[in-house]
Structure formats: C-alpha cells, structure tokens
Amino acid sequence: MPDLHGWITQQIDGVELVARRATADLGTVLNQIEYQDDAVTADEQHIMDHDPAAVLRRCEADRRILNRHRLNPDAYWADAAMCEGCGTEGEMDYAVTDNLNDCPELLDLAYAHGITDDILATLDRPQEGERPEPGPGLGIPDVIAQSFASFWLGTRLVEPSPKEKAIKILGPELKKIPGYVPADQEQP
Incomplete structure (x- = not known):
C-alpha cells in the first residue's frame, strides 16, 4: 500500500483521467442541450456545473501542494520521515511533522479526495532513517x-x-x- 502522499497521487490521477474524458463529452452534452427543449438531466447539469477544465486546474493545484509536502530528501536519522513542506521549528530545528502521513496539509487533501480512517490505517508510514556509523571512538559519524x-x-x-x-x-x-x-x- 502506498503512503498518504502516494494515495493522494493515485486519487488525483483518477480524477484527471475522468476530467480529460469528460472534456470531450462536455461539447457533446452542450450541443445536445442547445437543440433540446427538454429539461436538462442531472448528469448533464453536473457536467455543466463541474467544468472539466476547472477540475483539471484543481488537480494541478493539488499536485503543487503534494510537491511541497513530501518526504524531505535532506532530512536525516530520526527526521527522515518528516514532511518537507511543514519544515522545522525551534532552535534545534525539530520537525514540525515527524511523519509525512501526519502532515495536516496532506490530511486535508486526502479528506477532499475521500479518505476514511479505515483507508488511512492501511497506508504505509514512511520510516525513520538509519543512523550513520559513529566515527572512531567519538560516537559521532x-x-x-x-x-x-x-x-x-x-x-x-x-x-x-x-x-x-x-x-x-x-x-x-x-x-x-x-x-x-x-x-x-x-x-x-
């Protein structure tokens, strides 16, 4: 199972796929509505209300958030699973979010994409890194x-x-x- 970041990425991929398909359908629906005197169906109204171009822009915005809130490639040791976007705090630069799956921004995005507590519980959690070997007799790398x-x-x-x-x-x-x-x- 992917971690939270990976799960959200999968959800965005799915939404984008549907929105790209709907882009072609939107023209057909609008043409049909123009020539019909009948009431618009619920599906047609939904397509008109949720313009695929707007959905694709939202997907791009979500990807930008994902790009900022990811595993910090420069983190080390115990902070290896920290969220880069949440950063650090205090004199000792402690990670604001110790684990990427606990990032509030990612959790909000996941909520928007329909995550449940049950799904969240099954996701992989990024692990802490391993400490480098200590130096000769000094206990430091x-x-x-x-x-x-x-x-x-x-x-x-x-x-x-x-x-x-x-x-x-x-x-x-x-x-x-x-x-x-x-x-x-x-x-x-």
Missing part, C-alpha cells in the same frame, strides 16, 4: 569527525583522482568484459 579534524588540525583528506573514482565505480563491471586488463596491470 565519520564525516563530522573528519570535518572537525580538518578544521582544528588544518588538514584535509586527500581526495582520489577522477580516474581512481571512475575505476572504483566501474571496476566490477569492467572485469566482466572479455579481454579487460585492470589499469594497475597494464602492459608497457
């Missing part, structure tokens, strides 16, 4: 320990060359190619 060391000691790590990086990344795939000779074993 390596990257932070390295950053402190470079600042206080005035040293910087020696970065590998682009060639070395490429070989490290591509090496396993290159070894599968018949006749490939690793760069460190090249013949003179």
